[in-house]
Amino acid sequence: MLNDNTTASDPFKKFLIWYSEAQTGKEGKGPKSYLISSCFRLLRRVLSVIFPWSSLFRPDIATLATVTPDSKPSARSVLFKGLVGGGFSFYTDYGSDKGKELDLNPSAVMLFYWSLPPRQVRIDGKVQKLSREAAKLYWESRTRVNQAASAAVRQSSIISGREELIEKTGHIELIYKGKPIPCPDSWGGYSLVPEMVEFWEGKLDWLHDREKYILNNGCWTKIKLAP
Numbered sequence: 001m002l003n004d005n006t007t008a009s010d011p012f013k014k015f016l017i018w019y020s021e022a023q024t025g026k027e028g029k030g031p032k033s034y035l036i037s038s039c040f041r042l043l044r045r046v047l048s049v050i051f052p053w054s055s056l057f058r059p060d061i062a063t064l065a066t067v068t069p070d071s072k073p074s075a076r077s078v079l080f081k082g083l084v085g086g087g088f089s090f091y092t093d094y095g096s097d098k099g100k101e102l103d104l105n106p107s108a109v110m111l112f113y114w115s116l117p118p119r120q121v122r123i124d125g126k127v128q129k130l131s132r133e134a135a136k137l138y139w140e141s142r143t144r145v146n147q148a149a150s151a152a153v154r155q156s157s158i159i160s161g162r163e164e165l166i167e168k169t170g171h172i173e174l175i176y177k178g179k180p181i182p183c184p185d186s187w188g189g190y191s192l193v194p195e196m197v198e199f200w201e202g203k204l205d206w207l208h209d210r211e212k213y214i215l216n217n218g219c220w221t222k223i224k225l226a227p
């Protein structure tokens with residue numbers, strides 16, 4: 001485990017440690033703690049199969065906040081897809097509401113909350129579009145039904161109901177029967193390149209830890225904040 005000084009200049013390193021611990025649990029020191037955390041990890045694995053969409057087992061779920069053209073906040077969940085191009089990546093439909101908002105204003109916030117241990121990471125920055133090659137590569141890793149649904153309708157467009165969705169998805173499946181479903185032009189990734197990263201960790205005595213990394217002229221400085 002790295003200490004504060006080691007991570008002081010690099011919020012990415014700290015994020016990756018926390019992200020990994022959100023998946024496996026924080027490891028204690030000594031054989032007893034090791035045994036407890038191993039049992040805990042096993043229990044998590046079993047529960048994650050039973051409840052695959054529980055946020056407890058999905059540390060990759062993040063809230064993405066954007067800004068509407070009339071300066072209102074706009075937020076939704078997205079799946080974090082790793083550190084790419086110096087930022088936090090996710091994939092979406094560029095023609096969705098969030099895509100249109102990011103076209104006009106690239107400022108965004110990504111927020112992670114993990115409950116075991118209780119931690120929050122907030123990333124403020126500006127998005128950059130990922131390459132078409134990256135979009136195609138990720139598209140190929142998605143399930144066929146997922147691809148068909150994304151190719152069938154533009155995300156955030158108004159539809160008459162579930163029947164329309166089923167019909168249009170079925171239509172795509174039919175058109176591309178026996179062939180790969182191509183990645184739509186409007187579908188791709190973003191990388192949220194941070195200007196500020198804030199880490200919050202809950203403590204049992206309610207004296208929580210909060211620290212903020214701010215990017216100044218290419219260098220990260222760290223400040224402590226009252227929780």
Ligand SMILES: Cc1cc2nc3c(=O)[nH]c(=O)nc-3n(C[C@H](O)[C@H](O)[C@H](O)COP(=O)(O)O)c2cc1C
Nearest residue numbers: 061076077078079090091092093096097098099156
């Ligand atoms: C757990 C979860 C994960 C999601 N992941 C994504 C994602 O990675 N990309 C995406 O475009 N939408 C994702 N969605 C759907 C979005 O939350 C949202 O409904 C959709 O992107 C349309 O948002 P918009 O109209 O603000 O653009 C996810 C929803 C949930 C509940």
